[in-house]
């Protein structure tokens with residue numbers, strides 16, 4: 001295994017320890033009083049935004065207020081004094097997030113920040129906003145444990161979710177106990193994805209962001225395009241287009257993510273979709289979440305996907321660490337003020 005592959009693999013395998021550390025760090029952060037909001041917006045891009053999507057899915061069945069993610073320069077008109085806005089940027093210098101942060105501050109809502117530094121953390125410090133500082137030195141996508149758990153702690157402080165410590169603890173034990181087996185499984189998953197277009201289907205709302213995480217990790221670590229969709233919505237449009245164009249389907253591998261919360265009718269739908277329209281595809285595999293609580297189940301498939309993306313990079317001779325095109329784009333945009 002080459003240097004960078006081992007480094008990324010170590011970071012992915014260390015996700016549970018990172019989550020445990022994040023719990024401790026954010027517990028100590030001086031967050032002050034965060035009023036209970038009527039709506040939450042989490043602003044971020046890429047690896048910093050996905051934690052917001054995971055939180056949205058996790059809180060879907062338990063939070064009395066809606067949570068939305070915002071991936072743009074502008075913020076929704078609904079932001080107001082009773083909203084909580086959390087700006088998440090690992091570097092603290094992502095221009096879309098900084099722009100949304102400035103707009104949110106003008107709207108008079110409660111603003112909190114999660115970052116390792118940069119202009120965002122500096123501004124939050126100056127303005128004495130609730131701030132969780134996460135450790136630097138990771139590629140943002142590999143800092144998911146810090147970014148996501150810090151957000152959960154913040155949301156708990158705002159009264160929107162409970163027992164974060166216990167739930168993170170459960171997820172951490174599951175991940176530590178299962179990670180070697182998941183690594184072996186990830187090798188087999190990667191083998192079935194090699195040289196193919198991965199298509200990842202989520203079958204439960206708890207797994208929608210997990211499917212998106214699979215896509216982003218396959219994009220950035222394995223450097224491949226990936227398509228995602230969710231059932232049952234897929235059954236009302238994409239099912240019609242499945243298999244075409246044929247040359248693509250022949251080289252497409254479907255991965256379906258299942259959870260014990262998958263509606264039994266949705267599971268039945270998946271089975272029928274694969275038998276009606278799955279014929280022309282190179283491969284189809286189904287993966288089931290593990291664990292008891294919703295956070296543990298979610299993280300079981302996040303970690304398996306992260307591992308599969310690193311394995312696929314290794315099997316295809318790709319360096320999982322650099323994201324040269326993202327860096328180049330950021331450089332060009334910075335020059336073109």
Ligand code: F6R
Nearest residue numbers: 046047048089090091094140141
């Ligand atoms: C790189 C990565 C990217 C960044 C994104 C935003 O590992 O995952 O998607 O997360 O470009 O940058 P930050 O996270 O610094 O705000």
